[in-house]
Amino acid sequence: MRKFTIGLALCILAFVSTLQAQVIRQTEKLSNRLVNELAEHPQSQHKVLILLKDHIDMAAIDEVFYQKQLSLYERTYTVITTLKARAAATQPPILAMLASSGGVNQMATRGYWITNLIGAEVPTYIVDVLSMREDIESIDLDVEVMLEPFQKGRPGTRSVGGHEIGLEAINAPFMWGLGYTGNGKIVMSIDTGGDPTHPAIDNQYHGNYFPAAQCWFDPGGGTTVANECDTHGTHTIGTMVGLDATTHDTIGVAFGATWIGSPGICGAGDRIGAFQWSIDPDSNPNTIEDMPVSINNSWYDPDVTDECSASNAYKLALDACEAAGIAVVFSAGNAGPNANTITMPKNISTTLVNVF
Numbered sequence: 001m002r003k004f005t006i007g008l009a010l011c012i013l014a015f016v017s018t019l020q021a022q023v024i025r026q027t028e029k030l031s032n033r034l035v036n037e038l039a040e041h042p043q044s045q046h047k048v049l050i051l052l053k054d055h056i057d058m059a060a061i062d063e064v065f066y067q068k069q070l071s072l073y074e075r076t077y078t079v080i081t082t083l084k085a086r087a088a089a090t091q092p093p094i095l096a097m098l099a100s101s102g103g104v105n106q107m108a109t110r111g112y113w114i115t116n117l118i119g120a121e122v123p124t125y126i127v128d129v130l131s132m133r134e135d136i137e138s139i140d141l142d143v144e145v146m147l148e149p150f151q152k153g154r155p156g157t158r159s160v161g162g163h164e165i166g167l168e169a170i171n172a173p174f175m176w177g178l179g180y181t182g183n184g185k186i187v188m189s190i191d192t193g194g195d196p197t198h199p200a201i202d203n204q205y206h207g208n209y210f211p212a213a214q215c216w217f218d219p220g221g222g223t224t225v226a227n228e229c230d231t232h233g234t235h236t237i238g239t240m241v242g243l244d245a246t247t248h249d250t251i252g253v254a255f256g257a258t259w260i261g262s263p264g265i266c267g268a269g270d271r272i273g274a275f276q277w278s279i280d281p282d283s284n285p286n287t288i289e290d291m292p293v294s295i296n297n298s299w300y301d302p303d304v305t306d307e308c309s310a311s312n313a314y315k316l317a318l319d320a321c322e323a324a325g326i327a328v329v330f331s332a333g334n335a336g337p338n339a340n341t342i343t344m345p346k347n348i349s350t351t352l353v354n355v356f
Contacts, residue, residue, distance in 0.1 A: 026131040031140040033303050038124050045105060047121050047142040049272070051313055053135055054090045055116040056083060058316065059350060062323040072325045073288050079324045080285040087113035090135065094118055101126055110219075114276035115316040140313065145265050145299045147192070147232055148333040148343065163250035166239075172253050182254025187240050188292035190274045191233035191299070193218075193263035196226040198234050200242040200251050206258040214290050217262040217277040220270050229266035236298055236331075237261070260292060265299045275317040279324045291326065298331040300343035314345035322354040329356040 027035055037046055058079070065075050091111045098104050098120055105121035112119070119142060122130075130136055167173065186206055196205040207215035207226055216226045228234050241259050242251025260281065262274035275295070282290040304314065321328050330346035340347075346355050 024132065025128040029131045029136065029138050030127070031138065033143070034127070034139060034141040037141050038127060042124050045103075045121050045123060046127060047108070048119070048127060048130075049140045049142045049313055050094065050118040050120060050130060050136055051138045051140070051316075052090050052094070052116045052118070053137040054086065055137070055316060056086055058083075058319040058323045059354075062319065065323060076279065076288050076291065076324045077285050079320055080280050083116070083320060084113045084285075087111060087116050090116060091118060094130075094133070094135065097129075098122070098126075101129075110273070112272055112276055114279065114320045115272060115313050117272060117313055117316075119270075119272075140304075143301065143303070144267070145269070145271060145301050147230075147265060148298050148300060148331050150232075150334050167250065167253065170253070180254075182241065182252075182257030185254065185257040186290075186292045187254060187257050187259050188278050188295040189233055189237050189240070189259060189261040190264035190271060190295060190297050191236055191261070192230035192266055193228040193233045194226050194237045194259065194261045195228040195234045198238070199246070200238045200244055201234065201259065203245050204241045204243065204252075204255075204258050206260045209258070210290070211282075214281040215260045217260075217270075217274050217281070219273055221263060221266060223263075226261060227263070229263055232298065233261065233263065236296055240296055257293075264297075271299075272313060272317055275321055275328075278326060279321065291324070293325075294327040294329055295321065296329050296331075297346070300333070301345050302343075304344045312345070315348060315350070318345075318348075318355055319350070322351070327353065327356060 030038075034046070034048065061078075061082075065078075070078075095109065095111060095118065098109050098118075099106065101122075103123040104126060108119070108121035110119045111117075120126075127139060130139060163173065194201065194205075196202055196207060202208075205215070205226060212225050216224065218224070221229075237259050238251050240252050241254055241257050243249075243255040244251065262277065263269055264271045264274045278292055278295055280291070284290075301314070304312070309315065318328055332342050335341040335343075348355065
């Protein structure tokens with residue numbers, strides 16, 4: 001009986017190995033960095049982003065929104081319901097295949113409706129199988145993004161009722177005089193997080209006034225309230241909304257706004273998920289009061305390819321945010337002023353406002 005069991009196991013192993021060997025990889029569907037990853041680590045698990053072929057052209061829909069002069073509510077509701085419906089109609093076969101396949105990290109599989117994308121952690125042979133599917137357009141390696149390189153300058157001088165010199169440089173006081181202080185608005189940070197106890201941004205944390213789940217998105221780290229894995233996120237949130245409540249020293253451009261955030265560049269951060277969450281933080285497509293008016297980013301993807309392509313996952317996410325009425329703002333970096341110094345994926349300019 002023991003010999004039979006061992007023999008049967010060997011037969012099954014041989015069959016599976018033969019099956020895997022017969023799979024022909026369609027490398028044209030794989031990003032260059034994923035091809036290199038498979039070659040260098042054929043026995044490893046690979047974190048991948050699987051883009052379905054049937055995705056919606058949100059840039060074209062956005063043009064229709066402008067032509068019809070739709071309200072923010074009409075924009076947001078249409079974006080959420082349309083994208084969710086397409087994902088629900090097309091993702092189940094791939095999700096079922098991943099759920100029934102050996103070697104797949106079932107805890108890591110997740111579907112995104114913002115881009116009709118599936119994230120997964122799979123062995124090499126599953127990548128090969130996926131590359132053969134007609135309903136899949138491309139597969140990329142899910143990598144950790146990086147902060148734009150920077151050098152810390154000298155601390156600013158605090159003054160009672162004063163403001164930072166950078167605010168003068170961009171003529172912010174003039175805009176404040178016209179009433180544009182951010183009052184009643186929400187801004188979002190995708191960075192290293194944010195410290196909700198920092199005196200310059202503590203009163204402005206949206207989580208002080210609304211449920212934490214609507215104010216903080218961290219699926220990778222699993223935290224449920226705002227926190228900081230570095231100091232950079234807190235710094236940039238200060239640039240957005242900072243105000244010293246004691247001295248009334250103004251640090252931020254929109255000091256009247258509140259902030260929400262995601263530690264999208266802390267370890268296993270989830271940038272696509274953060275953009276998706278931003279459109280509907282309270283999981284109710286009928287509300288827009290929970291949605292930020294803008295999202296600030298200071299990160300880059302060191303090796304993304306075809307970022308201007310209509311089927312690039314980043315571009316699809318940025319197009320969806322724009323269509324929903326959210327202004328996505330990226331740091332231009334600190335490597336200028338020469339040409340080609342703005343890093344990926346935000347070195348695109350599909351319209352005058354996408355991306356800033």
